[in-house]
Amino acid sequence: MNESAAPNKTFPVSWEELHRHSKALAWRLLETLNPVGIVAVTRGGLVPAAIVARELDVRLIDTLCIASYDDQKQGDLTVLKGIEGDGEGWLIVDDLVDTGKTARAVRAMLPKAHFATVYAKPAGRPLVDSFVTEVSQDTWILFPWDTEPMSVPPIVSRKG
Ligand SMILES: O=P(O)(O)OC[C@H]1O[C@H](OP(=O)(O)OP(=O)(O)O)[C@H](O)[C@@H]1O
Numbered sequence: 001m002n003e004s005a006a007p008n009k010t011f012p013v014s015w016e017e018l019h020r021h022s023k024a025l026a027w028r029l030l031e032t033l034n035p036v037g038i039v040a041v042t043r044g045g046l047v048p049a050a051i052v053a054r055e056l057d058v059r060l061i062d063t064l065c066i067a068s069y070d071d072q073k074q075g076d077l078t079v080l081k082g083i084e085g086d087g088e089g090w091l092i093v094d095d096l097v098d099t100g101k102t103a104r105a106v107r108a109m110l111p112k113a114h115f116a117t118v119y120a121k122p123a124g125r126p127l128v129d130s131f132v133t134e135v136s137q138d139t140w141i142l143f144p145w146d147t148e149p150m151s152v153p154p155i156v157s158r159k160g
């Protein structure tokens, strides 16, 4: 798979699927981690972090506020709020890693934390310690908070 491919497929995720995948991430993390707290990377990491925090019974939650995409267009990465310290003992949760740009910045800020995402694309996968589901680089993940049901044409009529 070409790791620089622009997304030409979509992977819609329902609330139920996101809940199930985030719980699967919690199961995976439980095997090796007992974090002092969770850092949610806003905004996409907020819902997965809430689900993981509930399953791991963690009540100490902080945020790392980062923005880099305007819809599907990646721009400069802006850190709106950082966190002090090196992240030791903390778990960082984001919804996904795509190019890895956000993950790289997060790791530079909190090098000793465990970084987990629910979804991972190949270019970013080496930058996360844990993830649940891999999707191809040319796929755009559609999260339930960004979508609403609508009619679409058959796949065959959308090709080439
Ligand atoms: O691996 P990358 O190419 O850096 O992409 C992954 C990041 O992009 C999205 O955040 P975005 O900047 O869109 O902000 P949001 O979380 O507020 O939607 C997503 O939530 C990840 O944080």
Ligand SMILES: O=c1[nH]c(=O)c2nc[nH]c2[nH]1
Pocket (backbone or CB within 6 Å): 069, 096, 098, 099, 139, 140, 141, 142, 143, 146
């Ligand atoms: O909703 C999203 N879906 C994606 O696939 C993606 N990649 C980076 N940022 C993203 N946001």
Ligand SMILES: [Mg+2]
Pocket (backbone or CB within 6 Å): 041, 042, 043, 044, 045, 066, 094, 102
């Ligand atoms: Mg994000």
